[in-house]
Amino acid sequence: MGLYALRRVLVGIPLVVGVSVMVFVILHLVPGNPVAAALAGSPATPTAVRNLEVQYGLNRPLWTQYWDFAVHAVHGDLGQSYTDGQSVTSLIGSQLGATVQLTVAALILTAVLGIAGGVAAAVRQGGRLDQLLRFLSIWGSSMPQFWTGIMLIILLSFTVHLFPASGTGGISYLVLPAVSLALLSSGIVLRVVRNATLETLSQPYVTALEAKGLSRRAIIRRHVLRNALIPAVTVLGVQVGSLLSGAVIVENVFGRQGIGSLLVTAIEQKNYPLVQGLMLFIAVTYVVVNMIVDISYGYLDPRVRTTMSEGRR
């Protein structure tokens, strides 16, 4: 198990390096002048432009610029934002809490809604509840998040004054953005869990357990759920990525703090260090989450553990 985890970490490293190179290259290939953006459109003199280019190191060859970025990044220094001179790590730090809050809340909602809904739909296959849940899952995963967000605001904030429309703060500020984020992902999780549950329910051993006289509830809790959870965990791991990217939109709609809204502005302004730093951070997060997902299989399903040990021999 330890060796398996180590191998996953080692695979993650070239992945993160690859992402950082790609982001760097794409940023420099896309037309747009970061100096003009830093000057915020003021009519600057050639000298001022040159001074800034030298200060940012943009006059040096691309590979030296990347090397510098990489060396500093390894030491935890992601450079300084072009627009206001703040350090990228402290900028990410100041916004991270809000994004973590939002994605964790949305992930929990996704898991609860998706797994509970999926099992419920499978158990009542073909019934009213199943039809309703399947409709809701398609509906939830088809609606764009900004639309769901604005509708929730109009309904639950402007019309019925239940939650604040915008801002960052306690639970009340979290409900609407987390729900609009989770609706999309939970629809996907629901369908995966429903299929997996149906598949497990049709296994001969379930019939055998029923024949043994075990209650339906006990069969589902002890045997079916555990098997159906494996695909659910895989999908949830992938959903972390889409929740993070969804946060970019949702944070903007709800006027929330967060690395998503930071990223949008950074891209618009071609703020190289900030975009690079944020992308690197998101890539690392994604790799780590998927690593945790892979490792968690072993705990959920003993068969995976055995396969891993066999693979080692």
Place this chain on the structure above:
Amino acid sequence: MAACAGSSTGSSSGAAAGTPKTGGTFTVELASSPDGLDPGAIGTHAAEEVTNQMYAELVSQSPAGAYVPWLATSWSSNSDASVWTLNLRHGVTFQDGTPFNAAAVCFNFDRAISPSEQSKGAGILLAPMKSCTAVSTYQVKVTFKQGYEPFLNALTTPLLGMVSPTAVKKQGANFNLNPVKGGSGPFEFVKWIQNDEIELKAWPGYKTPPAGASHKGAAYLSNITFKIVPETSVRIGSVVSKQFDAAETILPAEYASLKKNPAVNVYNVAEAAATYQLAFNTAKAPWNSLQMRQAVQDAINVPQLLQAIYFGVEKQAWSTIAPNVQYYDSSLENSWKHDSAKAGQLLDSQGWKMGPGGYREKDGQTLTLQDVDTSPDANSDQQVDVFLQQQLKSVGINVVIKDMTQAQEDSAIQAGNYDVVGTSLGLSSPNVMNFLFNSAFIPSATSFGFNWAQVNNPQLDSLLSQGQGTTNQAQLQSIYARAQQMVASNVWTIPLYVTAYTFVAGSNVHGISFEFAAYPDFYSTWLS
């Protein structure tokens, strides 16, 4: 600064009735996050809206556009406006107790033009400055490399709000993000939570409002909180549902229904600035030809465009500068109108004949007009692009819209990769024309200027430089009238509308005023 700007509409006068109450926290939603709070470093409108509450300026502009004393009591210049003398108000301190005097003013000016400070807006406004000298404790002499009449107007902008030299030295580079007690205005900095909110509190020591202010002493409000809410419908809905007190920038489509809503007051303030205009790349064929540009102008039905997209909120512009900018030439009003037949004749005369595909052709080439624009946009500019595409198609011009990010648009402009681009510039002096049309400001790979029409006309350059080198009102009137007529008759740009700053506040908010350049001012604002 004093009262509501003359151009503002809405029920502001009714809202000002009653005896002002002191205290309370006023929450205002901004559409974007400021790029800093140091007037010497900032360059965005969002930043100026906040700093405008924190820093006092030397001169103020009355609703009628007259220059009135603020921290400077009087000013004078030599005849070519190259040497200026400012007399300062006595007994004023900054929020940290540092005395306000000639040395402090020179510190502010020197800082704006210092290369190491990377000043954005302020540095541009004072670019021609040679030196600043403290003649006595309360008298400053400012010398320019050449005549610089726009100096007086520059002194009224939030970019030249006075900062405390002591606070700047103490905070260093951090001052832009943490300007603690660094101001001279009615409100002082409390805290800034990035991407969330900025909090200010009233400075009890404020006693120097500009001439004509509606009250003296400290501000009525005890606190102001600026919230950053980018989504327009959420921002406005939050005011209507009373979650926040006020918000900037209304969607034109919502304007009419908001005006009818008794729970809110709507403000629509014409900005004293360059108008929103379409600048041709006059360095590039075929748009280097006057007849071709005229044809485009004739093909556009501006009133229809403004009604369809802005529901009449934005008013048609006739000149490159707005009507409330000094030396505006009203003779240009109604000087052209939509005439697609004339547009067709002009294009025919230039050899562009209607082709089989509905677009005009010449020497095997289709007549295209590449229109670059930024996305996302704040003011429905993209809808304007689509409208133009439809209208110009009717005369056989193929408008190709290129939406890009701000940084990409900047590069396209620097590389000259466009036929037409929408532009406006927020400066309340007619000298704004210098930035828009002086050949020194043609964008290039090594410099970023605002002469997006790529006008390179020595006669206009010299006219605009004459405009900087005299203080004679009659002369200025004639210079700027001629300059505006030159721009109009050459169709270097097509003026579309006078930009408006829109603002909405709950009916419990009273006494909001707007400076001449349309920045809101909350000094006399109070809550009931």
